[in-house]
Amino acid sequence: MAAEDLPSEFDVVILGTGLTESVAAAAFSRVGQRVLHVDRRSYYAGNWASFTFSGLLTWIQQHHEEPLPEEAQDWSSLLEEGEELIHLSHSDCASIRNLQVFCFTSEEDEEEEAPNTTEEETGGAAEDSECADSTEEETKETGEEEEEVREEEEVREEEQTTPSAALRQSEPTKKKISYAQLLKEGRRFNIDLVSKLMYSRGSLVDLLIKSNVSRYAEFKNVTRILTYRDRQVEQVPCSRADVFASRQLSVVEKRKLMRFLTSCVEETEEQRAYNGRPYLEFLRDRQLGDNLQHFLLHSIAMVTEDTPTEEGLASTRHFLRCLGRYGNTPFLFPVYGLGEIPQCFCRMCAVFGGIYCLRHSVDGVVVDRDSNRCKAVIDSRGQRITCSHFVVEEGYVAADRKRVATPTRFLSRAVLITDGSILPSDSDQQVSMVTVPPIAAGCPAVKMVELCSSTMTCMPGTYLVHLTCQSVGSAYEDLSPVVTRMFRTPESHDQETCPSVLWCLYFNMTDGSGLEAEGHNLPSNVYVCSGPDGDLGHELAIRQAESIFQKILPEEDFCPPAPNPEDIIYDGDNTSSSAGGEEEKEENDGVAEEEKQEEEKEMLEEEKEMLEEEKEMLEEEKEMLEEEKEVLEEQNLQTEE
């Protein structure tokens, strides 16, 4: 939508559509604040976004291009007496670095290629990722059309060649998915930039439920917790059913584990005695044995060996509290990827009148010199928009506004597309959380999430694997040793049984958790949202959004439940077109919010009616029940024969 006619006054202007900003936007809009929510990018969710395969390639491309140093425009004409302008940064390339892409599968899927050819080819690619990128772009163009024609031929071809192929190779001939196929099926991928899971009793889930935003998305259970130990992937038994079914644990270990977990739930004097001492020590003194100790430290508490006991116990408790609410593990994952979540909150904001513009930025913040408060913002089109508060994603804040120049912390990320699960089981639709303890001293502990195709994040026959850790070196340096050990890549040795990596991406992203401590040199009514942090859950983002909201509207409820559509009173006759009396404007990839809202309203109304009906009948029935009983007995006798 062309945004020439944006209103010139808002309560809150929000720049950036990451999770924190989106939650804040929904919260403000929900209590009646006029919200303008803009993002410079052409997609929602910023560094929290999920991309299709080609979308990701485009994103990679964008981050390879050196941004042209943009001339700061002169907006002085829009300023009044006693005002000054704080310029905002235009590029967020600073938050992403060390991008490296590797493709380990054949470009085209003509014939089964001998593994050594692949190795050579990709060996080259590893050295020069730029080169790999450019070829990718080409195949994207050419690959698609040829594909369809060829596919049918292949089937026939395969039938003929299978016997000889089987002779050549001992392993079953499973056709490797080619790069062309990945491109062709690219829309089936939803690849998250951030890899997180939702703790089923974490603050995000609580908020989704409380605010009714959960209705905009679907979720899947993480089905199992795995860990990497002694060069083996093992399942971590964490629920009662898991412990019962586990084949790796002896019955005595089972008892010890269950006992430990039950005893953890409440804080005891015995536990307090270990405060300040490492959790590992506490575990050791419980005489649990190596097996259980590993599970408890790395997979359940997910802490390191020197984490203090109180912290280890707290995260163990959190894990246990989350267990069994929705399934056998503590985690949920949103179908279609994590990028859905910020968008759900944006939708909520829009439903309550928030205005959305993508590809639309804020160039500068107008500050009143005397009060040192933000009076207005100047958008990228040169419109001056008055606002009482300005919320901004950290990536837009110029470096000179950051108070302390401590070196930014980074996260190392890797995204793999593989051809098999890391631990095959009866079902090929497992969603696995994998904890990988440091593989050598000084190495970071890696959190890995393996997604199957039913999460709608990858094409059938593939798995999408996300690896995350705190950066020590570059993402490639940190994560490729783990990848090489656990998967089959050209660099790995003797790992016939491991799943093959078809394609992978390494990159570093700024760790948002560093921001809070540092702070910014900005007016008091400008609020900065940090980007994603390295934690598995979403606590930081939700906490930040809530605290920004509380600072601005301390009296108001944060994201109260949305009312039932039937209870909303509409003004006059325009009930069909407007939900809140305020006109909605959005650029939401053609998703018509209002229509959706109307539909939902109708459905809910129907449901309500049905419920009411049932209730009544039950009431009515109670009276008749007495009478019925007699009849029943009589007739049962009749029908029995």
Place this chain on the structure above:
Amino acid sequence: MHGRVKIKSTAQQEEEKRKEREKKLKIYVAARDACFSKRKEGIWDDEALQLTQQLLSSNPDFATLWNYRREILMHLETVKDEDEVQKIYEAELSFLESCLKVNPKSYGSWHHRGWVSARLPRPDWARELSLCDRCLSLDDRNFHCWDYRRMVVKMSGVPVDQELGFTDRLIGSNFSNYSSWHYRSTLLPLLHPESPEPPSPCREPPHSSPPPSPQTHSHRVCEEQLLKEYELVQNAFFTDPNDQSAWFYYRWLLGRAEREEMISCVYVSRDEERVAVAFSRPVNAQSVGLLLVLDGQPQRVEWRSVHPRFKHSPVWICDLPPGTISDITNEHNLTVHWTEKHTHRDCALYTGRTESWCRDSATDQELFRSELSVEKTSVLQSELQSCNQLQELEPLNKWCLLTIILLMRALDPLGYEKETLAHFQTLKEVDSMRSAYYGDLCSKFMIENTILKMEYAEVRVFSISDKNLTTLCHLDQLLLVTHINLSSNQLQQLPPQFAMLQCLEVLEADNNSIENLEGVYHLPKLEEVLLKNNKISTLADLQPLASCPKLKRLDLRGNPVTQTANIESELAELLPSVTDLLL
């Protein structure tokens, strides 16, 4: 505030809802009345089908309407051809599914579903099974669904092994489920019977296999499978030792075959000209076809139980016509036939003998302890070891303690007596609510041990003093005992069953809390009763003793009854045979 969503007030909402409700109610009542009147007129048409459907889909617990519906469907069966009937019933099934969504525990819906499934010309059992699976995955304790599922399995002949796999799955997802464990216990004996014969073919549906006769079918499971089951159930109780369902299943696994039905003892006494017969279970001798043959001549005798209280009893007695066996120089051969069970027992009374018996002792019958094979012993030993291991981890878990006691009894009841007693002590402490139960159970085990000891020693003296007995049991096993010592226990009564001690001459029961002597009843040989320091308080309590003709010596010291006025003369009147009375 600007842009804030306006919401209806609660009063407004209430009012609207009330109006809606009234409207709905009117429609409902009208439909109901229409149904009733149609039924009264005997109309079985499609409209009635629709009306009942409308009502039932919102209220599936309306039994009258289900009945009406069945009437209509049965009528339709007579007028439509098979394909149409099939269609009607299929529609009925999908309608029922929607009813089950409204109330998954509606008796009416499930019953109707069973009825429809049974009448469906071409039933689709696979679909029904998957419906049950879905329901059980939502609520694994929905017994309506369990019932229906059993019916489906029976009708469709699902292979037993497949059903076992089904219980595997359910137990895997939540082992705290009695239904699944119990179902397992019914499937395993079919799939892996204990008998040395080859197991019945798995593919055969359970209902078509020959009905196992109660005598030959053991309800037991072969050893190999037992081992697997032990492992499974151990995983459960090590994971959660406080969950009862697994323990109960374990007890079933450890259990032994039901006893064979037989006459366990025939006793004949020349003096009293009386025959006593003991059975392996309580029977009503008057109705089971009991026949007494003396020297080849069937005798017309009157069987009576040892105490008028019992209609069923393991011990029955009869008096022979006077003079039939009283001559000590005669030899007699006696046979008691249990015609109903085609079994009998012989007994010979030789010249010069005043009594005789023929019996299988408790040891012979392996009542309290089976002679275990080496394999079985080692299996039970390792079970005991793992339970001991668990007990070390969970010293206060009552299920574990109780199971250890049972295992010890199966292995060596006498050898483990001391440990057993110690565990009972702990049990009473950790589960004080059930201390009386444990006391009784412990008494039972102590009595069993004493019976074993008595039989090993081949004596007729039963001595069990100072063992904290709270109750008496297995008294049918003491038919031949002449001397019983129960002193220094916590007994409160000598129950009617005590009258089974037909040979008893001396009863020692000092230092108990006995208030009631009901069971000291018509004991023909009883001469001496020692009841020092008990709680007998009235003369009426002593009344049963009057039925024992040979009672000579009675010790009542330390009983409240001794304080009664004129006690001596009253007693002389009540018990004229007593010559030696201690008060």
